[in-house]
Amino acid sequence: MPTYDERLRELEEQLRHDDPGFAEAMSGGVPRPPREYRRRNAWLWLLVGLAALGAGIGAANGLLIAAGLVVSGAAAHLFDPQRGRPQGRDVPGAR
Structure with missing residues (x-):
């Protein structure tokens, strides 16, 4: 033993x-901290997306508004701590 x-x-x-x-x-x-809790890039992309959205609204440019919405939505997806994990598994290697 x-x-x-x-x-x-x-x-x-x-x-x-x-x-x-x-x-x-x-x-x-x-x-x-674990990768799931590091969100520096997510905040950066959210800021870029919201800035593009605001500029698009201010300039009345539909393409810039759409781009800002898409980038903001993609950035919001980066805040999900479960992204990149297989569905139905919380612990890597669990069966």
Whole structure:
């Protein structure tokens, strides 16, 4: 029966193998939030889309309004934390 320390070392080695970036950040004491919660690009695209929408309304340009709506809608999709995951699975590798 492995001891508690041995089991922790095995888990640490498995983590370093599975996700080296996260393991490195944890050893440094400043882990990054999971990708599902990083939304910098989503906010940037939403801002660009709303700016294009506002400019289109101000200039009475239908094409610019449509482009602003499309970009804003695509940016809103980036806020979904479940995007990119297979349907019906919350945990990768779960069956």
